[in-house]
Amino acid sequence: MKANSAEIVKKMRKEMGLSQEELAEQLFISVRQLARIEAGEAGMDVWQFITALELLGSPTEDFWLLYLDSGEYASYRDYKRLKRQLGNNDWSEARSIISDFEESALIRQPVVKQFVSYIKASIEMTAPSAESIEALLKVMYMSKPSFDERKISEYRMTYNEIQIALCIAGCLAAMEEHDRAISIVQSMINGRESNKVSEEDKIILFPSLYFALTCVLRGAGRYKEALRACIDAVDVCREYNNLKQIPEMLFYMADCYHRLGEEDHVYKTHLIRAYHVAYGIGRNDAAAVIKENALKYYGVIVP
16 A cells, blocks of 8 residues: 555654644644544645655655655665765665665655665765766766756755765865865855755755865865864854764864964864864764874874
8 A cells, every 4th residue: 555645744753753733733733633634534735745744854855755655665764764874974884775775666766766876876986086976977967967066056956966966076176176176065055045955954964064165175275264164064063963073173173273373272272172072972983083193193192
């Protein structure tokens, strides 16, 4: 039996920990009506369904959820889990999970097909090159056939498209095409509020955009701008309660201050903060690396 909007909304509401009263209030319907919808006793119009998707953390691009059967919906949950893992730079399960997706009926969905194609292109990339950029552009063309990096700020980009563009920018930066890389990332930051992404995806993507801008600016030797991007990145991480990348941002701030010739106590303070924040949020491996690099590159012993 095909899953309908009622089944999807009910499952997603429970996963988000919302009561019927809380969701009904936001949909401007009665609790009784929502209960009837979830029980399959009443219909849900298109706009109510789209609104529910947005409230429950799924963008309107996920409208195709309406047509999934129960097995496909299980694969969809795996797809969402993998997105979260990759957002945290955890690629350990990517290869095995992707092979399962290719066997799933869910691969028929254009969003999932593009996502899988992007992951495969990333995994198969041996080194940044013109060929790897061309492979990523082919994946981008699946949803934006006339994609032009000079027009990025005009697009309403999806999660997949932002990740693909970030990967392209990373390749360009590694190939020392710094101006193009910076332009791509800055354009996505400028147009971020118009993008077609869920609130859940914003938590991952927006800090990542500023993190990427910091990296490409540092690679270009533009340390004053990189420092400003670091400060903005920390603010965005706090705004979206995504603290994972803050230790790296504080470390990069220390590096920028050091390269700009600031007094020792300025960059040393940021190195120490980077270590303690990493340790405080449970990133013990990152804390160890920061402590090691502080001594190796700056001669700073982190207490």
